Amino acid sequence: MRRNTSTWGAEVAAVFAKEWRCEFRTRYSLNTLALFACTTLVVVSFSLGPLGVSRSQGTALLPVLLWIILLFSVAAGLPRAFVQEEETHTATALRLAATPSALFCGKLLYGLTLVFALEALVTPVYVAMTSFNVESPGLLIAVLAAGGYGLAVGSTLVAAIIAQARSKGTLFSVLAFPVLLPLLVLTVEVTRCAASGSAPDVALPQLLLYDAVVTVAGLMLFPVVWNP
Amino acid sequence: MPGVPTHLRFENLCRRFGRLSVLKGVSGAVAPGGMLLVTGPNGSGKSTLLRCLSGLLAADSGTIEYREEEGQLDASERRLRVGVVAPDLAFYAELTVAENLEFFSRLRRVSPARGFAVLERLGLPADRLGGTLSSGMRQRLRWAWALLHSPRLLLLDEPFQNFDAAGERTARELLAEHLAAGGLAVVANPSSLDFDHAAEHLDLGG
Numbered sequence: 099m100r101r102n103t104s105t106w107g108a109e110v111a112a113v114f115a116k117e118w119r120c121e122f123r124t125r126y127s128l129n130t131l132a133l134f135a136c137t138t139l140v141v142v143s144f145s146l147g148p149l150g151v152s153r154s155q156g157t158a159l160l161p162v163l164l165w166i167i168l169l170f171s172v173a174a175g176l177p178r179a180f181v182q183e184e185e186t187h188t189a190t191a192l193r194l195a196a197t198p199s200a201l202f203c204g205k206l207l208y209g210l211t212l213v214f215a216l217e218a219l220v221t222p223v224y225v226a227m228t229s230f231n232v233e234s235p236g237l238l239i240a241v242l243a244a245g246g247y248g249l250a251v252g253s254t255l256v257a258a259i260i261a262q263a264r265s266k267g268t269l270f271s272v273l274a275f276p277v278l279l280p281l282l283v284l285t286v287e288v289t290r291c292a293a294s295g296s297a298p299d300v301a302l303p304q305l306l307l308y309d310a311v312v313t314v315a316g317l318m319l320f321p322v323v324w325n326p
Numbered sequence: 327m328p329g330v331p332t333h334l335r336f337e338n339l340c341r342r343f344g345r346l347s348v349l350k351g352v353s354g355a356v357a358p359g360g361m362l363l364v365t366g367p368n369g370s371g372k373s374t375l376l377r378c379l380s381g382l383l384a385a386d387s388g389t390i391e392y393r394e395e396e397g398q399l400d401a402s403e404r405r406l407r408v409g410v411v412a413p414d415l416a417f418y419a420e421l422t423v424a425e426n427l428e429f430f431s432r433l434r435r436v437s438p439a440r441g442f443a444v445l446e447r448l449g450l451p452a453d454r455l456g457g458t459l460s461s462g463m464r465q466r467l468r469w470a471w472a473l474l475h476s477p478r479l480l481l482l483d484e485p486f487q488n489f490d491a492a493g494e495r496t497a498r499e500l501l502a503e504h505l506a507a508g509g510l511a512v513v514a515n516p517s518s519l520d521f522d523h524a525a526e527h528l529d530l531g532g
Contacts, residue, residue, distance in 0.1 A: 105435045108432060108435065109432070109433050109435075111432075112429060112432035112433050113433075115429075116418070116421070116429045119420070119421065119425070120418060120420040120421065123420040123421075124420055186416055186418075186419065187414055187415070187416035188416050188417060188418055190382065190410075190412070190414060190415050190416070191415055191416070191417060191430065191471065192433075193382060193405060194380065194382070194405055194406065194408070194410055195406065195430050195433040195434055196433045197406070200433075321402075325381075325402065325405070
């Protein structure tokens with residue numbers, strides 16, 4: 099029984115719409131992400147003081163802090179993508195009705211919109227609060243898009259792997275470290291280039307390659323970890 | 327083999343959980359319009375057998391052959407085709423009954439009409455939130471969900487639990503209609519159940 103592309107797309111859309119409908123009614127991820135984003139933004143702002151940092155220091159320091167804020171906020175909300183399905187026993191009904199790849203992509207799309215919304219809210223506030231000087235705004239938008247996608251796909255993949263494990267929290271940290279570390283190194287590097295106005299050289303292509311590799315790995319691994 | 331009627335046959339199914347052997351060489355078969363009643367005490371492997379048949383669980387050894395008109399279906403195809411009623415089957419508490427059925431009908435690419443018709447017969451209001459349903463109402467929703475895509479094979483684990491008399495009567499009617507239309511059913515229950523139609527019996531208690 100093969101499902102064609104249009105039915106597959108409809109399944110992805112159904113999962114995406116269901117995720118947002120449930121989210122709007124519980125606001126679990128939205129509240130968690132907002133809380134972590136606000137807290138870390140305020141902490142960073144206070145610790146830098148009213149004068150901020152010098153331009154040279156800012157180019158080195160502020161990209162790291164921006165991605166730490168984004169990572170912490172995402173790590174608080176996204177790992178529950180599949181855990182909640184297991185804990186509330188809705189996973190069985192999903193296994194019996196959804197094509198695994200469509201389910202993965204629907205969840206990824208939901209995570210992606212959540213990360214992009216977070217970036218759209220946090221980044222302007224962060225830039226304003228820390229007087230973060232960005233010489234190349236276009237490159238910053240590109241790295242936010244590619245890095246945000248990487249965060250979403252990496253978190254969704256790890257969330258799927260840990261869903262059926264007993265020590266979910268610990269396992270998420272252990273698995274997320276090797277999956278997300280290369281992403282963060284690359285995003286910080288490209289964000290520094292955006293701040294200084296220099297060319298990103300190989301960092302941006304490597305970031306795009308990372309996104310592609312993790313997406314393919316997710317699509318190949320998910321049916322195996324999701325089904326017996 | 328086109329033209330071969332729908333049938334389910336399983337032979338020598340074994341399944342262990344660690345050191346615990348739950349299924350030890352279980353065999354059975356169901357033909358169109360037929361029903362297999364699986365009985366046995368708690369822990370005898372009834373639910374495990376149904377999970378293996380549905381494709382939710384892989385058997386350690388043994389064979390499962392399930393064929394529909396277009397050919398034999400493997401575990402991943404079987405999983406998307408069968409209709410399942412089971413105690414551990416849950417739906418989204420944040421969505422209404424209707425929204426739950428609409429979501430799964432979109433996943434299955436079928437109209438939700440069949441599910442709504444079953445809901446109406448079972449007397450479950452479609453606008454109730456999933457999280458506010460009583461255990462009997464949840465069982466009604468499981469039946470509507472299982473029949474949503476008009477499956478040929480129904481796998482029913484304790485299908486009448488938590489039902490009141492009217493609910494059980496309607497569920498039995500739905501099962502009888504399914505069998506009369508040439509469908510197949512495997513029913514698991516701790517004790518034997520009386521049915522109007524004949525059923526093969528597989529006792530896992532011995």
